[in-house]
Amino acid sequence: MGLPRSWETFSQIPIHGTVYISYKCAPEDRNFKVRRSYLEVYSNWPCGVQEEEVLWWASxxxxxxxxxxxxxxxxxxxxxxxxxxxxxxxxxxxxxxxxxxxxxxxxxxxxxxxxxxxxxxxxxxxxxxxxxxxxxxxxxxxxxxxELCHKEMVYSIQEFVHFCNRSFGNDLNAAWAVFDVNGDNFISEAEWVSVARSFSYFGPTLPIFRFLDRDDEAGLGWGDRM
Known part of the structure; x- marks a missing residue:
């Protein structure tokens, strides 16, 4: 995997298109000193914090x-x-x-x-x-x-709860009625995502849906509600 070796030759690099690059690093392999230097050199952002002060996270x-x-x-x-x-x-x-x-x-x-x-x-x-x-x-x-993924999941759920409170108050029945688009007392993944987007919620939706779907039925019944 990775970029084609042919791109080492400048003339072989495509002049248009999109390159998607992902970077995965285990917690034990991250080099805080190098990361801090990149932040300061390439972002011109002075960074005086120490490694133990950083709140590490994952998407x-x-x-x-x-x-x-x-x-x-x-x-x-x-x-x-x-x-x-x-x-x-x-x-x-x-x-x-x-x-x-x-x-x-x-x-x-x-x-x-x-x-x-x-x-x-x-x-x-x-x-x-x-x-x-x-x-x-x-x-x-x-x-x-x-652990980093768990932090993000908990934060996402908290953000979604705040979104529901802003949109529907504390009325769980009202929120359920909106998400249960076809009224079959079952919320599918498609319903969940489309309703959240239609109410201008742009945070991660599927991780929350899958967390609530504890019986792995690819949908939410009333018993799965938060």
């Missing part, structure tokens, strides 16, 4: 759906993501988690989120996301990306 829009599903399982069951790491990893005295440990650990903690034909594929995909270095093992620090 859930860039996180695969299966990873978010796994995070939902974790936060429903544990007080923090590191408790899940300790519970899922092998009982061996180790601070790393390999794919076999991960698979067996999910069975041991009775995670059934991914039951079906693609279960192995989904679990492997989650593990690969948590292992950005590709070393075949996830450290406790790398696992910390889930």
């Amino acid at each position: 859930t829009n860039e996180v695969p759906v299966d990873v978010m599903e796994f995070l939902e399982f974790v936060i429903e069951r544990y007080d923090n993501v590191y408790e899940a790491f300790d519970d899922i990893k092998s009982t061996r005295n180790t601070q790393v988690l390999n794919l076999r440990d991960f698979e067996e650990g999910l069975k041991r903690v009775k995670c059934k989120k991914f039951k079906g034909r693609r279960e192995v594929e989904k679990i492997t995909g989650i593990f690969r996301y948590l292992d950005p270095s590709g070393e075949g093992q996830v450290t406790r620090s790398e696992w910390g990306i889930l």
